[in-house]
Amino acid sequence: MPTRTAEAEWKGSLREGEGRVALGSGAFSGAYSFRSRFEEGTGTNPEELLGAAHAGCFSMALAAGLGAAGHAPESIRTIASVSIEPQDGGFAITRSALETEARVPGIEESEFQRLADEAKAGCPVSKALAGVQIELEARLL
Numbered sequence: 001m002p003t004r005t006a007e008a009e010w011k012g013s014l015r016e017g018e019g020r021v022a023l024g025s026g027a028f029s030g031a032y033s034f035r036s037r038f039e040e041g042t043g044t045n046p047e048e049l050l051g052a053a054h055a056g057c058f059s060m061a062l063a064a065g066l067g068a069a070g071h072a073p074e075s076i077r078t079i080a081s082v083s084i085e086p087q088d089g090g091f092a093i094t095r096s097a098l099e100t101e102a103r104v105p106g107i108e109e110s111e112f113q114r115l116a117d118e119a120k121a122g123c124p125v126s127k128a129l130a131g132v133q134i135e136l137e138a139r140l141l
Contacts, residue, residue: 008032021049037084047093051080054096054125061123065115066104074103075141097135104140112140
């Protein structure tokens with residue numbers, strides 16, 4: 001299995017400095033700063049990037065589970081809202097709330113919910129976030 005890379009470079013102090021992050025694949029490169037992380041400044045931040053990873057991983061895990069159960073999904077759209085809060089004199093990522101909508105012909109609601117819960121628990125990013133509260137709201141379209 002491949003190892004994926006990303007890099008970050010930071011210049012300056014925490015509040016006045018700025019940085020750039022880049023994915024090793026070249027698919028994304030962007031600026032980040034104190035303001036983009038802790039306020040409403042322009043640029044990305046680690047929590048947003050973690051949210052993208054969690055939403056993508058969960059969606060793929062749900063597609064795999066649905067397919068294995070004989071239900072081919074037409075579409076799965078997931079939003080991950082990742083929270084960072086003051087904790088123990090610093091900051092901690094405390095929550096990732098997944099909200100997914102899926103179009104899956106012929107599936108019963110109860111089976112869809114069961115498979116969504118299994119995907120939440122089984123996706124590798126959820127496992128990496130074991131110390132974080134993970135919530136899920138799953139809807140069939």
